[in-house]
Amino acid sequence: MILVTGGFGFIGSHTVRALLDLGEDCVVVQRRARQLPAVLAGARVEVEQADVADREALLAIGRRHDITGIVHLAGSYPWPPVPDAPVEATRQALDGLLNIAQAAQEWGVRRLGVASTIGVYFGARNRGPLREDAPLSMSALVSIPTFKKVGELLGGFLADTTGIDIVNYRVSGTWGPLGHPDPFFAAPALVHAAARGTAPDLSHLVGPAFADDGLDLNYVKDTGRAIALLQLAGKLNHRTYNVGSGRATTNVELIEAIRKLVPDAQVDLPTGGDAPHLVLDISRLQEDTGYQAEYDTERAVGDYIAWLRAGNRN
Incomplete structure (x- = not known):
């Protein structure tokens, strides 16, 4: 069973749809109660209401379901920005990512996929197609690519030290x-x-x-299917993949x-x-x-x- 955070969101719901179509069972984690999105109408999906920043609530899900993989699409960044409490917003964003990594370790999942963004390339000097090994700027104009770069670095460290297969999805402009x-x-x-x-x-x-x-x-249906394929692939040769x-x-x-x-x-x-x-x-x-x-x-x-x-x- 694949756990998808933010699985009723825009890209998340289409990723869940793709995973189901490929024969996987899914459990969706949502912070707030929401109706089943129309693209999942009639689908059999387990739903857990929890905030990924709440470690105990998140870890408890693994006691109720046999989680074999995780797709982390819930926002691990403060958006919109929180100018009156930036430190606390940053703490919650990083807590969510670290809690997901801890859950992956404790549950012994096969692969943890984490959403990143094409925005990490902003400022890149390469005008041709952008490869995952392109040097990235250390700065960013908005919070999302800033936190995604930090998340990729933390993910690499955690993959090295825990042995978890952590994969980054650098998602392009997605619509639909x-x-x-x-x-x-x-x-x-x-x-x-x-x-x-x-x-x-x-x-x-x-x-x-x-x-x-x-x-x-x-198109979002293609984005969701690409993420599902990355999650289910028998072997991946890299930690970071462009999705576009x-x-x-x-x-x-x-x-x-x-x-x-x-x-x-x-x-x-x-x-x-x-x-x-x-x-x-x-x-x-x-x-x-x-x-x-x-x-x-x-x-x-x-x-x-x-x-x-x-x-x-x-």
Whole structure:
């Protein structure tokens, strides 16, 4: 049985779906009580309500279930930032990661996977596909990549000293059903606007969006399946894996795909965009798991628009 923290969240619910489809049983750990996400409707999933920062509550789960692996997707970082209590927020974030590692050790799990982010590469000088062995900057503009870098370092130390198979997932820009407006790319907002017949609200973005902006975007169903494959692989040759599409998707490409389905969609963006396109090298993932993306841009856009038009809010 695979324990998934944050398993009712955006990427988590799709990872649980993929694990179930691959024949695994899952137990989901959620801090707050939530309804079963629509992508898991009808699925047989064990649910435990616990905060991963509560060590005793977390360890008790292993006495009720036979946990063989852990996928840690719950946020091990203070987000949104907590300016009035940064030390306590940092302590809770690190406690969650360390408690998960202790649980993995005590339960004797085969593999612990921990979510990281494409954001760890921000500031990298390499303009080609980013490999997992690329040197990383010691600084970060926001808290998430800061804590993910710290988590990767701690994970490496704990793997060396405990013998736990700890694997990092550096997840690219991910979008699709159950997602949310992302501050770094416009894809979800553009699709929502097309599905609802409105102009896109881009006020949440950290900067203006341009037609030629691009990023390694991965549809969430592919992201969830990649994580599931990494968790279940018989042997992994590395500790860190990029999880993405391996190519840049531009806003122009998204707009063209949207207009094939919704010709009158109000999704025009100003021309231009000179920011470097961050693209992940996913050869490790493909070689060690056989992963291949199932959703190109057109299929992803069509699937997401159909999901929203079926009455789903996000």
